[in-house]
Amino acid sequence: MAANAVLVHHPQALHYKFNEQHPFNPVRLTLTMDLLRQLGALDEHQMVQPAPAQYADLLRVHRKDYIEAIAALSSPSPAPDLLAQAGRYGLDFEDTPYFSGMHEAAAAIAGGSLHAAELVMSGQTQHAMHMAGGLHHAFPERGAGFCIYNDTAVAIAHIREKYNARVLYIDTDVHHGDGVQWMFYNDPDVCTYSIHETGKFLFPGTGFVYERGDGEGFGASYNIPVEPYTEDDSWMESFTTTVEKVAAAFRPDIIISQHGCDAHALDPLSHIHCSMRIYQEMPAIIHRLAHHYAQGRWVAVGGGGYDIWRVVPxxxxxxxxxMCGHPLLRTDHLEQLSMPETWRQRWTQQADDELPTSWLDDSASWTPMPRRAEIARKNRETALIAVQDL
Known part of the structure; x- marks a missing residue:
């Protein structure tokens, strides 16, 4: 697993901001990149600035009238008649309100994921990460769940059209990756896999095990819904026992993974009780699968994560x-390693919460969840059902 990775970032992605009170805050990107720089793990030569997605790129997955509406609503003073239609496109609600410049910011994000996919598929790098990406709730005709353009779907559509490659999409966000799933629900060469809190209790209310694909795509969609208050061991058991089987059965040409980190116990928008441990272990598994099945071709995008100070960075x-094979991860005691003090000092005054001092959480000191055994049993049963045909 030789280090051969680039980090894709467009400065315009930092303008993807709905308002000051909105939980989707692009400072997450700045915090993470600064953390990596303070650690000495990110140099400028490892970074690539992409071009924004063009209309033709967006049209692969989004409707023309939707794109035009986004562009028009991006004006500082949209026409009154257009404002009245914003709800038709899912853009006048509390979660995904329109804002000035949203087309430019969202197109920059879509272009980032597309460029990351192109770099990997063309052989210019084995791995590419695009932190600003992962807006998996956007649909062809509407925005939803903080997502305007579905950047990952744009990238997958590009891969399918230009390379005719088989894509395994792995979504580890606590919310079901509904937009990506439904856009490729009929395509047997795009396998969507999502592990998330069950839609019985959490937005977007989908992602059940019976959502398996349709038509020729039947059997290329896998959902692993877990129970509220799931902890590390059960989450990782559900993930490892299913994603391994899916990858082995599908045998992708490339893996695109979405790394929403809102299954953490500190996240304010979900009910899962996991620690930072799962965010160390899941990328390692995906990395190994990429080398085993896809000649190392791996694109990683960001996604959700709303404890922006203690968890996301x-x-x-x-x-x-x-992704880049940094020696920090070779230690046997990552939980004992301290965060860079220079990073903590730089951001302490701005942070809403006390910044973490170590890379992993001391979850042994957390109060155990009631019904732990029952939750784990239910998750185990669900996982078995989800991949029973493999």
């Missing part, structure tokens, strides 16, 4: 450290 940094 560590989780996304761990993906990059795994």
């Amino acid at each position: 560590r989780a996304w940094a761990l993906v990059w450290l795994e």
Whole structure:
């Protein structure tokens, strides 16, 4: 697993901001990249600035009238008649409100994921990470769940059209990767895999095991919904026992993974009780699968994560450290390693919470979840059902 990775970033992605009170805050990107720089794990020569996605790129997955509406609503003063139609496109609600410049910011993000995919598929690098990507809830005709353009779907559509390659999409966000799933629900050469909190209790209310694909795509969609208050051991058991089987059965040409880190116990928008441990272990598994089945071709994108000070920077940094083979991850006692003090000093005054001092959490000191055994049993049964045909 030789280190051969690039980090794709467009400065315009930092303008993907709905408002000051909105939980989706692009400072997550700045915090993570600064953490990696303070660690000495990210140099400028490892970074690539992509071009924004063009209309033709977006049209591969989004409707023309939707793109035009996004562009028009991006004006500082949209026309009154257009404002009245914003709800038709899912853009006048609390979770995904329109904002000035949103087309430019969202197109930059879509272009980043597309460029990351092209770099890997063309052989210019084995691995590419695009932290700003992972906006997996956007649909062809509407935005939803903080997502305007579905950047990962744009990248997958590009891969399918230009390279006719088989794509395994692995979504580890606590929310079901619904937009990506439904866009490729009929395509047997795009396998979507999502592990998430069950839709019985969490947005977007989908992602059940019976969602298996349709038509020629039947059997190329896998969902692993877990119970509220799932902890590390059960989450990782559900993940490892299913993703290994899916990858072995599908045998992809490339893996694209979405690394939303909102299954952490500190995240305010979900009910899962995991620690930073899963965000060290899942990228390592995906990395190994990419080398075993896809000649190392691996693209990683960001996604959700709303404890922006204590969780997101560590989780996304761990993906990059795994991707580039950083020696920090070779230690047997990562939980004892301290975060860079220079990073903590730089951001302490701005942080809403006390910044973490170590890379992993001391979850042994956490109060055990009631019904732990019952939750683990239910998750085990669900995982077995999800991959029973493999």
